[in-house]
Amino acid sequence: MRLSFFTLVFVLATSPYLFAQNCTNVLTGTIIDFHDSTPLVGATVQVAGNDNVVLSDIYGNFSLDSLCDGIYELEVSHPECSTKFIKIKVLGDTTEKITLEHHLEELDEVKVIGNAITDATNSTQEKILKIETLERYSAGSLGDALKEISGVNSLNTGANIVKPIIQGLGGSRVLILNNGVRMQDMEWGDEHAPNVDINTTDHVAVIKGAAALQYGGDAIGGVILMEPALIPAKDTLYGKTLLTGATNGRGGNITTELIKAHKNGWFAKGQASFKRYGDYEAPDYVLTNTGVSELGVSIGIGKHDFIWGWDANYSYFDTNIAILRASDIGNVDDLIRAINGGEPLIIDDFDYAINKPKQEVTHHLAKLKFYRRFEGLGKWNLQYDFQHNQRFEFDIRVGDDSEKPSIDLLLSTHSLSTDFKIDSKTNYKLNFGVAGLYQNNFANPDTGVRRLIPDYDRYDIGIFTMGEYVISSTLLLDAGLRYDYNKIDAKKFYRKSRWEERGYDVEFADFVIDDLGTQLLTNPVFDYNNLSATVGLQYEVTTDTEIRFNYARSQRAPNPSELFSDGLHHSAARIELGDLRIKSETSRKLSLSLQKEGVKWGYTLAPFANFIADFIVLEPTGVEFNIRGAFPVWTYRQTTARLLGLDANLYYQWTNNWLTEHAFSIVKGSDMDLEIPLINIPAANFRNSVSYSNSDWKDFKISLESQYVFRQNEFPPNIMVFSPEQGQEVILDINTPPEAYHLIALDTSFKIPLTERNTLSVGLTINNLLNETYRDYLNRLRYYSDNLGRNFMIRLKLNY
Amino acid sequence: MKTITFKNSVTSILRQTILFITSTLLLLSCSNDDNANPIPVEEEETITTITITLVQEGVGEPTILQSKDLDGDGPNAPEISISGNLATNASYNGTIVLLNETESPAKNVTEEVKEEDDEHQFFFNATGSLIGTSYADTDENGNPIGLAFILNTGDAGNATLTVTLRHQPKKPNDGTLADAGGETDIAQTFNVKVE
Numbered sequence: 001m002r003l004s005f006f007t008l009v010f011v012l013a014t015s016p017y018l019f020a021q022n023c024t025n026v027l028t029g030t031i032i033d034f035h036d037s038t039p040l041v042g043a044t045v046q047v048a049g050n051d052n053v054v055l056s057d058i059y060g061n062f063s064l065d066s067l068c069d070g071i072y073e074l075e076v077s078h079p080e081c082s083t084k085f086i087k088i089k090v091l092g093d094t095t096e097k098i099t100l101e102h103h104l105e106e107l108d109e110v111k112v113i114g115n116a117i118t119d120a121t122n123s124t125q126e127k128i129l130k131i132e133t134l135e136r137y138s139a140g141s142l143g144d145a146l147k148e149i150s151g152v153n154s155l156n157t158g159a160n161i162v163k164p165i166i167q168g169l170g171g172s173r174v175l176i177l178n179n180g181v182r183m184q185d186m187e188w189g190d191e192h193a194p195n196v197d198i199n200t201t202d203h204v205a206v207i208k209g210a211a212a213l214q215y216g217g218d219a220i221g222g223v224i225l226m227e228p229a230l231i232p233a234k235d236t237l238y239g240k241t242l243l244t245g246a247t248n249g250r251g252g253n254i255t256t257e258l259i260k261a262h263k264n265g266w267f268a269k270g271q272a273s274f275k276r277y278g279d280y281e282a283p284d285y286v287l288t289n290t291g292v293s294e295l296g297v298s299i300g301i302g303k304h305d306f307i308w309g310w311d312a313n314y315s316y317f318d319t320n321i322a323i324l325r326a327s328d329i330g331n332v333d334d335l336i337r338a339i340n341g342g343e344p345l346i347i348d349d350f351d352y353a354i355n356k357p358k359q360e361v362t363h364h365l366a367k368l369k370f371y372r373r374f375e376g377l378g379k380w381n382l383q384y385d386f387q388h389n390q391r392f393e394f395d396i397r398v399g400d401d402s403e404k405p406s407i408d409l410l411l412s413t414h415s416l417s418t419d420f421k422i423d424s425k426t427n428y429k430l431n432f433g434v435a436g437l438y439q440n441n442f443a444n445p446d447t448g449v450r451r452l453i454p455d456y457d458r459y460d461i462g463i464f465t466m467g468e469y470v471i472s473s474t475l476l477l478d479a480g481l482r483y484d485y486n487k488i489d490a491k492k493f494y495r496k497s498r499w500e501e502r503g504y505d506v507e508f509a510d511f512v513i514d515d516l517g518t519q520l521l522t523n524p525v526f527d528y529n530n531l532s533a534t535v536g537l538q539y540e541v542t543t544d545t546e547i548r549f550n551y552a553r554s555q556r557a558p559n560p561s562e563l564f565s566d567g568l569h570h571s572a573a574r575i576e577l578g579d580l581r582i583k584s585e586t587s588r589k590l591s592l593s594l595q596k597e598g599v600k601w602g603y604t605l606a607p608f609a610n611f612i613a614d615f616i617v618l619e620p621t622g623v624e625f626n627i628r629g630a631f632p633v634w635t636y637r638q639t640t641a642r643l644l645g646l647d648a649n650l651y652y653q654w655t656n657n658w659l660t661e662h663a664f665s666i667v668k669g670s671d672m673d674l675e676i677p678l679i680n681i682p683a684a685n686f687r688n689s690v691s692y693s694n695s696d697w698k699d700f701k702i703s704l705e706s707q708y709v710f711r712q713n714e715f716p717p718n719i720m721v722f723s724p725e726q727g728q729e730v731i732l733d734i735n736t737p738p739e740a741y742h743l744i745a746l747d748t749s750f751k752i753p754l755t756e757r758n759t760l761s762v763g764l765t766i767n768n769l770l771n772e773t774y775r776d777y778l779n780r781l782r783y784y785s786d787n788l789g790r791n792f793m794i795r796l797k798l799n800y
Numbered sequence: 801m802k803t804i805t806f807k808n809s810v811t812s813i814l815r816q817t818i819l820f821i822t823s824t825l826l827l828l829s830c831s832n833d834d835n836a837n838p839i840p841v842e843e844e845e846t847i848t849t850i851t852i853t854l855v856q857e858g859v860g861e862p863t864i865l866q867s868k869d870l871d872g873d874g875p876n877a878p879e880i881s882i883s884g885n886l887a888t889n890a891s892y893n894g895t896i897v898l899l900n901e902t903e904s905p906a907k908n909v910t911e912e913v914k915e916e917d918d919e920h921q922f923f924f925n926a927t928g929s930l931i932g933t934s935y936a937d938t939d940e941n942g943n944p945i946g947l948a949f950i951l952n953t954g955d956a957g958n959a960t961l962t963v964t965l966r967h968q969p970k971k972p973n974d975g976t977l978a979d980a981g982g983e984t985d986i987a988q989t990f991n992v993k994v995e
């Protein structure tokens with residue numbers, strides 16, 4: 001609507017030129033496709049503000065007569081291309097070549113945004129969350145929103161730290177691309193949430209598997225692409241402000257954005273959000289010290305033209321997360337007491353304060369991108385990005401150390417990447433590129449606590465090529481190949497006793513560079529060569545039904561935590577031990593998806609099988625004793641794993657207003673070497689919803705959703721530990737999952753048009769409507785407390 | 801004309817990009833020049849050794865309970881030694897000495913606990929043939945510390961004595977660890993025999 005208004009203004013502004021003298025000139029021209037230089041037949045050419053319309057012939061030629069000398073505005077359109085307005089100077093008879101293109105990525109049309117989201121791969125299952133869904137999670141996190149997609153779960157540490165899990169795999173096995181930049185935010189830690197602000201993104205695509213090789217070869221779990229909205233190439237200024245308030249946690253979020261665009265492709269945008277919560281509440285008690293304070297700011301400028309363009313983006317993310325007070329425990333007896341006890345050991349009155357234990361993380365991200373299209377060939381991209389991630393973790397400490405963090409890590413990453421996409425041919429596309437990365441981690445010794453992760457330098461280089469080939473109008477083949485070289489060069493102190501206990505003194509004696517008595521300074525250097533490959537087919541059975549099949553082999557080098565972890569996590573009262581012997585893991589995943597997307601009804605059936613050699617797993621393995629008591633030990637080891645699963649969706653549009661949706665997902669994870677189930681595999685879950693919507697009633701929508709999460713019945717055996725307090729060996733119930741649970745949620749919204757350009761949207765969500773008491777297997781705080789109780793959230797959004 | 805400006809701007813953008821990247825890489829390689837080794841972290845306020853001396857009034861030879869853990873949260877468990885059995889139905893005067901033996905000569909941490917006695921407290925849990933303990937010292941506020949205590953034994957049999965040192969507990973407290981809070985500096989259990 002805005003576009004047509006704009007067109008009108010433009011036409012009026014240019015019309016004076018149309019009435020000059022000497023009006024016998026003829027304008028002839030040829031219209032060709034930008035990509036492959038083929039002539040375009042049937043394109044309409046119209047002088048703006050005039051009824052004179054001509055069509056191009058089979059050679060792409062057209063002719064307009066009775067033109068005066070002067071500047072004309074032509075509107076050139078073609079059914080498969082986006083409409084183009086061009087100014088042409090007519091002086092006598094004139095000839096002009098006009099190119100049109102049918103790619104909408106960098107283009108200007110607001111109305112096509114919803115459909116302009118193109119798949120990153122053809123043969124793998126890919127699901128997209130659009131802005132309407134993301135806005136409902138404006139006051140939550142990316143991980144919460146992604147759980148709308150079947151087959152996506154999360155590993156939580158409380159309600160604020162939410163790590164996405166795709167088809168059973170998370171952490172370093174899931175890549176997050178934030179506006180084209182692969183996040184380097186210490187994703188190796190279970191309690192490290194992605195440092196992204198959900199409010200910066202317009203849509204999020206989840207690729208369930210490793211096939212999107214352009215982003216990395218190690219996405220054994222999958223890829224999450226967070227993409228900003230396209231900016232129209234026209235003179236405009238627009239934005240939105242979204243305010244969310246929630247009863248549980250007694251806080252909320254405000255986010256605002258403003259975009260200025262110009263018709264020549266220049267744009268500038270700014271966005272900021274602030275989130276603040278106090279203590280959350282379970283149905284029966286306050287979850288003491290669970291508040292959060294989060295600030296996100298992003299700015300960007302650039303010029304996006306069809307032929308070439310560049311943009312510069314900077315974003316800042318700062319989060320301050322309180323961790324449940326009762327989860328800061330002393331030793332194994334405290335853990336046994338917590339697991340056996342019903343309520344958290346510490347419950348205070350509601351408070352906004354963010355006390356220890358807590359995390360303070362800041363993330364800076366700067367990106368510079370340039371692209372250039374070549375007529376009849378394709379598009380070249382060049383990108384540099386820099387990330388700076390500072391993490392402080394504060395435990396409850398006493399005396400002089402009480403204000404010192406226990407963990408103080410600074411991770412800096414530079415990366416440079418370039419790729420070329422050949423997309424001018426109708427029957428094939430080819431993309432190839434190279435990417436390099438340098439990373440430095442600095443662990444500050446001022447903490448007074450031995451480093452859990454050492455200082456290191458990391459160097460990566462990857463080259464890839466991907467292609468797709470149209471076999472017939474209904475069958476498409478895609479394939480890709482990627483090679484990655486990783487080198488990690490660390491400087492790490494080991495206790496002599498640990499060095500010897502692990503047997504490193506025999507295997508890695510040459511790493512030792514200094515002997516400090518009780519400690520050794522070592523310099524482990526490792527190289528990894530990884531090869532990833534994918535091949536798949538996409539077959540269109542009918543216009544609304546398709547089958548996708550994909551095979552992906554992917555390899556992932558161990559992360560610093562898996563290699564070097566060594567020490568006591570004070571707040572979690574656990575000792576985590578990495579292993580220098582760990583090598584790359586190799587996944588071979590077969591996935592199939594049968595999908596129908598009809599007007600009346602549709603479904604997706606997507607089974608998968610993932611076979612992983614040398615799968616790296618972290619499990620509780622025993623206890624170690626020191627003078628402060630006994631501590632559970634979690635050890636990394638490698639095994640052969642097999643994950644089998646199914647994601648299924650069904651929707652049915654009963655009438656114009658009534659829709660029901662149903663989703664089920666299940667994963668079974670097995671340790672094939674030990675013949676036991678894998679740890680932390682999401683339980684099966686079943687979601688059903690019924691919604692009513694009526695566009696005549698101010699876009700009114702209401703939906704009721706039921707989510708049933710089964711009990712995870714497959715889990716590794718518990719361990720026996722010696723309890724000093726009880727003076728005997730006892731079972732540590734550390735792996736036993738909690739019971740199944742059922743949650744009901746209600747969501748309703750409507751829109752009030754205020755002026756022609758301004759709309760106010762109002763929404764209300766009630767989560768856990770029945771105030772169900774439950775614990776979730778994939779919440780690391782499940783030993784200590786129940787999950788959140790009922791929560792009313794109200795949203796107000798103003799578009800302008 | 802138009803194409804020339806276009807080409808010019810592309811070239812200038814390209815030139816700027818390359819310049820930017822080169823300078824960043826240069827900066828990077830410079831800042832990365834120092835190959836200095838990281839500084840080791842010596843964990844502060846480490847206690848490696850707790851020695852409990854139990855003296856029965858009028859009896860010459862004391863009983864010594866000791867736990868020594870030289871590698872902190874390394875893999876080696878503390879070495880626990882108990883010099884002998886305790887007598888039945890007796891009263892022992894207990895004293896505690898704490899050492900940091902990672903330093904040479906060993907540092908006596910007992911002194912620090914004494915200096916900050918209002919920020920420390922020992923808790924004793926006696927089971928089996930031990931009847932119980934009572935505090936024999938107080939801090940500047942009149943609250944118990946536990947560097948000196950009295951242990952009473954009962955009839956013959958096996959027994960355990962668990963000693964916990966809390967740093968910055970709530971003081972005064974009701975005598976339980978749950979009420980006291982604070983940070984655990986020591987939690988050791990000694991299996992003793994009363995005969």
